[in-house]
Amino acid sequence: MEKKRREEIINLINREVVPALGCTEPAAVSLCVAKVTEVLGELPEMIDVRLSGNMLKNAMGVGIPGTGMIGLPIAIALGALIGKSEYGLEVLKDVTSEKVEEGKKYIDAGKISISHEVNAPSILYINVCCEGKKGNARGIISGSHTNFIYLEKDGVSLLDKIETKGEEESTSNDPELDLATVFEFATTAPDEEIEFILEAKRLNKAAAQKALEKDYGHSLGYTMKTKGKKLFGDSPLSHIISYTSAACDARMGGAQVPVMSNSGSGNQGICATMPVVSFAEDIGADDRTLARALILSHLTSIYIKQSLGRLSALCGCVVASTGASSGIVYLMGGSYKEVSSAVKNMIANITGMICDGAKPSCSLKISSGAGTALMSAMLAMENKCVTEAEGIICDDVDRSIHNLTSIGREAMQATDRLVLHIMTNK
Secondary structure, eight states: OOHHHHHHHHHHHHHHSOEEESOHHHHHHHHHHHHHHHHHTSOOSEEEEEEOHHHHHHHSSOEETTTTEESHHHHHHHHHHTOOGGGGGGTTTTOOHHHHHHHHHHHHTTOEEEEEOTTOSSSSEEEEEEEOSSOEEEEEEESSTTOEEEEEETTEEEEEOHHHHOSSOOOTTSOOOOHHHHHHHHHHSOHHHHGGGHHHHHHHHHHHHHHTTSOOTTOHHHHHHTTTHHHHOSSHHHHHHHHHHHHHHHHHTTOSOEEEOBTTBHHHHHHHHHHHHHHHHHHTOOHHHHHHHHHHHHHHHHHHHHHHOSSOSBOHHHHHHHHHHHHHHHHTTOOHHHHHHHHHHHHHHHTTOBOOOSSTTHHHHHHHHHHHHHHHHHHHHTTOOOOTTSTTOOSSHHHHHHHHHHIIIIITHHHHHHHHHHHHTO
């Protein structure tokens, strides 16, 4: 592969695989509030936040790091009180217990309004208006979690990309991928060009270890590591489920630790990383081999998300665990043929898993995806692959991938609306 082509793919990975503190949806809302507060130049007297349905769904039930609290109000309050936009999705990393108490008072004072922007121009849309004693300011994030398309102070536009950006953040500079290209890059790029991906191992493993030491979320990872041995044994499967779900327990439970995200989702980053890391440790793979497996996993996930979109009715673990299965196949010594078979096996199995928001029980879904990743890889290495005669699978693996993403992006729109209706009317 030519160096220029490799550089384009590396730049893509570096844009999509980034650290995030807490769930990316409330983090993005905090980021928008922090930026608008900075533009305003004073602590807002009132904050009005309008969100697309998918943003609202993914931010309602998740723990906010360092607060012991759930949901958007505290994320918004802290975005105004201590948020720094320069931190990106780690916007709240300076949170303290004192500021949490201040945030609670801010909420109790009725300074925050949250509503559903029914006709939002993007499925990922955040519109924040802040009123201060001296003026007002407004900001909009759209298309991706850190993509500001509009900023305004006292009626004067400071940034306006609304007309040029459209529904999603422009991806015109993103390289076009197919699975063969993904595999070629992951297996042939020079070691020094891809070793940066090992930071995903460091961050996400640290998050897992934190939850294995303390009660977070539903403690699935901890329970699997302790009580689960009697039922699941001390096996690569139990290790994968324990490691992967533990990192999710910590993240969804509000642990103040960053994780390496993928395509705007921390859980996708965890699911693309930890099954591969766990299996690599079990077989004694060195870091050079692990780096290639992680690149294959993360880049496969990015490729699938290119046609699915950042937010959808389809659970992100379907995408990320498909990437993880590819990485596990590589660790097993598989070729492109076996990777393609594993991807098809994954699509045949867990397509259709719904996303009903970010929350502690995401660890259950992630464990399903991670376990299926190992099973699909095992079958692929035994030359077992779901055939074109079965369901939505085609002989061509890229067509199979686009069948998956079409279902998530198009066919499940009604599902998405019903899920949001159920969540907001309980």
